[in-house]
Amino acid sequence: MAEVKLFGSSGSPFSRRIEVALKLKGVEYEFIEEDIYNKKSPLLLKYNPVHKKVPVLLHNGKPICESLVILEYIDETWEGPSILPKDPYERAMARFWVKFLDEKCFPAMWQACWSIGEEQEKAKEEATEFLKILEGTLSGKKFFGGDSIGMVDIGANFIAYWFMLPQELAGFEVLTKEKFPKLNEWKNEYLNCSIIKENPPLKDKLTALFRARFQAVGAAK
Numbered sequence: 001m002a003e004v005k006l007f008g009s010s011g012s013p014f015s016r017r018i019e020v021a022l023k024l025k026g027v028e029y030e031f032i033e034e035d036i037y038n039k040k041s042p043l044l045l046k047y048n049p050v051h052k053k054v055p056v057l058l059h060n061g062k063p064i065c066e067s068l069v070i071l072e073y074i075d076e077t078w079e080g081p082s083i084l085p086k087d088p089y090e091r092a093m094a095r096f097w098v099k100f101l102d103e104k105c106f107p108a109m110w111q112a113c114w115s116i117g118e119e120q121e122k123a124k125e126e127a128t129e130f131l132k133i134l135e136g137t138l139s140g141k142k143f144f145g146g147d148s149i150g151m152v153d154i155g156a157n158f159i160a161y162w163f164m165l166p167q168e169l170a171g172f173e174v175l176t177k178e179k180f181p182k183l184n185e186w187k188n189e190y191l192n193c194s195i196i197k198e199n200p201p202l203k204d205k206l207t208a209l210f211r212a213r214f215q216a217v218g219a220a221k
Contacts, residue, residue, distance in 0.1 A: 004029040005058040007044050009036045010202050011209050013158035014067040015055040020154050021071050023195050025080035068098060071151060084151050094145060097137065098155035105130045106158060112174060113166040114213065124174055131180055134159075138182040142189055149193055153186075160187045161201055166210045 006022070006029050008015030022029050034044050034054050047056045047063035057064045057073065064073050075083040084091050108130055111123035134156075137144060144152035159175070164187070167174060177184045190196060 003060060005032055006030070007032045007034055007047065007056040007058065008054045009034050011206055012036070012054055013162045016157055016201060017067045017154050018055045018057060018070050019199065020157065020195060021074045021083055023199055024083065024149065025074060025078040027078050068102070068155070071154065081148065082150070083154065085145060094151040097144065097152045101152070101155045105134065109159070109163045113163070113170065124172070127174055131175060131183060135180050135182050138186055143186065149190070149195070153190055159183070160190045165206055169207070169210055
């Protein structure tokens, strides 16, 4: 039995965070695909009875839930490149910005993708304002934490991929090079980083998922 197992979904940016962190640390793991939309497995419900969602990291039989909690656990458990900065102030700032991503950016950006009409326009405006704030944190830096991928970059993976893809499919523009040159430079650096480039998300699967969702949204109009 593998020492490390990851219950996740290949279409989830939150599961992807954990895969990136494990690969960054050089940790071998078994990935267990969960059907989060139709039928969650008994093991997932057993290991995450509170939220009943992915990702769940199982290490030596002990489950750890919630992607940001898992990222810190991985950083503290295994040797290798640091995910969080060593400096206490920088660590606090990384936690602040990744929380900002999850609580502000992600909901607005997701709403911009899947809502319609006035609700979508409002979400696009909110997403734009939040992205402006992020843009300002990248001044003079390759990644959010400096010269190498860290906690905030891993947390922002949905900007680089999960937001850009539906934006292309739906034909609307929010995260453009003209409006956000630094974020687009960051996106390119992130996607071309060896650990990401060698293990890209499954674009065909994500495209199929997003197209199906767009059709469902269109049918509900």
